[in-house]
Amino acid sequence: MALNNQFLQHLIFPRETVESHNVYPYDLAAVKDRHRLDFHPKITYFLKLKSDSLL
Secondary structure (H helix, E strand, O other): OEEEOOEEEEEEOOHHHOOOOOOOOOOOOOOOOOOEEEOOOOOOOOOOOOOHHHO
């Protein structure tokens, strides 16, 4: 993960440290054959953390 001026630039999937590539998020079509996912600097992404501990 890289931050430039407080913005996310890309996300790296450390495949060599994962036991199985058949689990989330490695089984998603968008990241299945990727090591790195780059984000466009002119697009805003809204992310939501789904966790019961934050309720």
